[in-house]
């Protein structure tokens with residue numbers, strides 16, 4: 001009996017897929033189809049797959065051509081599968097010509113001509129028109145975002161809004177943008193969605209105006225510095241059927257998603273303690289991070305990262321939140337902040353600092369073990385699940401590519417196309433993070449050290 005195997009994403013199953021499955025089956029007696037998992041797709045840069053793994057498997061099943069369906073989860077799996085399933089022929093489309101020659105020592109490798117004129121990418125683009133996303137602001141993060149947007153298909157980042165024409169012209173030239181606007185209303189008329197990359201204190205106003213104009217908003221963290229304002233923005237978004245998403249890049253990273261699921265699975269028992277640290281020494285005191293008028297300080301600058309992790313695992317209802325902050329006397333901003341959150345059955349600490357350097361790791365402790373995420377944990381790509389018995393340690397790795405902003409953009413696009421807020425960061429969680437920041441601004445339960 002001749003056994004054949006082929007692999008693919010099989011997103012929005014089309015005639016090209018059916019043709020290759022038919023031809024692959026005709027080469028032998030038994031056909032195994034490997035469908036790529038969501039995680040594997042993300043790690044190999046396919047960020048815009050429209051259908052879930054289950055839907056894609058169901059569609060392959062419905063063709064009646066596969067004798068067996070397996071899931072492809074990691075790089076290098078093909079060799080193991082070929083050995084495990086005693087495969088005689090590996091089949092793939094001609095778009096992969098020569099790319100799988102390394103499998104030749106294990107079985108025959110056949111490249112079949114690709115069906116012309118159809119692909120999942122085209123179907124996705126037809127289904128969801130390309131999103132025209134404009135950038136609001138031209139600072140450091142805006143530039144990083146433009147670079148990262150090249151890794152996400154289905155979105156055009158070609159327009160920018162700002163106040164200084166000279167700087168905007170330079171940005172357009174250096175980053176290949178089509179045009180800039182200094183009039184916000186005109187800018188909004190030209191886009192479907194915006195990425196708000198302004199100083200924190202301006203997020204509310206610019207996001208609100210964009211939402212009222214019917215545009216989806218991806219807003220840098222923290223969305224606003226007040227609970228009520230963040231809530232108001234989400235209310236407007238819901239009323240108008242728009243997506244508002246807070247750009248905390250960590251929560252959209254594939255490894256972080258895995259981390260949360262594993263932590264919640266009970267493998268370390270009940271979570272009792274979380275300790276997460278993020279410090280970034282900023283020496284240039286002229287930057288907005290040191291300007292109280294622009295919402296400077298370590299909690300507003302970095303708090304969103306540990307707070308989102310804590311919130312995802314322990315929820316939005318701590319009984320008490322305490323702040324211990326080291327203040328700079330001149331401008332009164334927090335150079336360091338330790339936020340302790342007391343939950344009914346657990347305690348968590350978020351340590352942040354822009355004037356102090358600490359080990360940037362994170363430990364999630366439970367009654368049966370703990371999860372250790374080494375620095376920089378907020379660019380999550382590796383963690384260990386540890387127990388009393390060191391021999392039981394498990395290690396998890398999922399790559400974090402580039403600056404990571406591609407993940408938040410891909411998720412934003414997915415939410416717009418599916419008309420669903422991402423589960424990776426809910427509006428409740430964003431509103432709660434604003435509340436934690438607001439309470440500190442109002443000096444609630446705060447102890448200050450002046451240096």
Ligand code: CTP
Nearest residue numbers: 008009010016020092093114115118119120121
């Ligand atoms: N395939 C084909 N003819 C097409 C499209 C795909 O023969 N017109 C083959 C691919 O070569 C591969 C298999 O179908 O062997 C699964 O491909 P997949 O990547 O899932 O489909 P694409 O349409 O190429 O997806 P995308 O546009 O996302 O790359």
